[in-house]
Amino acid sequence: MPSRVYLIAVFALACSASTGLQPPLDQPFWLRIGQTAQFPKADLSVTFRAVSEDSRCPQDVVCVWEGNGQVQLEVRSGSSVRTVALNTTTRPRDVPVGSYQLWLEKLAPIPEAQHPITASEYVATLKLQAGALGESMSPPAARAPSNKRLKLAGAPG
Secondary structure (H helix, E strand, O other): OHHHHHHHHHHHHHHHOOOOEOOOOOOOEEEEOOOEEEEHHHOEEEEEEEEEEEOOOOOOOOOOOOOOEEEEEEEEEOOEEEEEEEEOOOOOOEEEEOOEEEEEEEEEOOOEOOEOOOHHHOEEEEEEEEOOOOHHHOOHHHHOOOOOOOOOOOOOO
């Protein structure tokens, strides 16, 4: 009986020391600060390190500009390690990583005026695509900030 308990404990320890998420290529994946996604076939990993800027317009406020969220990611490719900053609105929104392209698709949650976001609440939606596309080939909706105009009460036209 002690050997069965020992095996269960070893298995539980091995599971808790897992190597991180292993999402498929070309599909969105989600990371919280401190989490890592691994792509073994690409010999690549991405770790969400921090949110270095969050000037996004709170959902309960009317803003002239939508603002920007910037995330810091640690990218390991083979034996090299680098930190990259990707943005929700401004450039860069994506970065080449070897023969792949890493995109920031979304940063959640959306701010609220009276509720500061804690680091543990942030979730980055990312995508690793095969083939280095670059921003010149980004879909227009992902590349350019919105051109929404805000009509103020009493303003002409």
